[in-house]
Amino acid sequence: MASAMAGCAPIVDTRGNMVDNDRIETVKIGQTSREQVQQALGSPSATALFDNENWYYIGKRTETLAFFAPEVLEQQVLIISFDKDGIVSGIDRLDKENGNQVQIVERTTPTAGAEMTFLQQMFGNLGRFNAVDGRGALPTGGIGR
Template sequence: MFKSLRSKSFIGLGLVVGAALMVSACSSQFATRGNLPDPDRLAELVPGEVHARDVAEILGTPTAHSTFGGESWYYISERVEYYAFLAPEILDRTVVQVKFNKEGFVEWVKKEDNQQGRNVAFVDRTTPTAGNEITFFEQIFGNLGRFNKDK
């Protein structure tokens, strides 16, 4: 009699623990990524007075550098929500751009959030290339008999 009560309580406990695990797996998770400088530290970047090496000491290493059109540093931060197997949703994104002049001094500082962002539509076309279209079997058996036996 006690064994059947004990086994029933273990089964009930197992069901409760299993249900708790299933419910907790469906809760959303948040992740914060990047480097968002403190507004007080951004106020220290006076255009024309602060050099790039000082910016690195004040704000830290930038997330990205510009490759064209002058020297700019980007500090990018975002907060993302993950929910089970669904695509992640970006809740907040902030980009701070620090532009330098040719002498290396700060020219201006601009802060943008996800309200100023734009979605970029990528083109799905492909560029044709010269050559042959090789089938699957040609890829597998194409080299048979092409080995140099002299070596």
């Protein structure tokens, strides 16, 4: 009975960088440099695509019970903005309430070429091998036997 109950215990999983509030409070707008932010918070999960003015710390904590889909317990995106001198100019936080669910599209993209069955793939190359001449050599000069 105890082993059956242990199998139903929820699994809590943390992915990404869930930054503690204590560490976030060490970052001061107008005072903290990029290097100090990296020492306090670690490397960012992502940076701005075209400039290095925004750093993103992204994390999620989920709970999975048995075979059910994971439930999001906590989700956090911390955005640290820097001015041109590399000093913190803004701190923004987004959480689970700010997020949008994205629906995955279940379509497939057609490709050029013929659709082959399993048997066509298995037997399609029969008869396409190079013939060995009387000396046992392949036409390319390799040894065939």
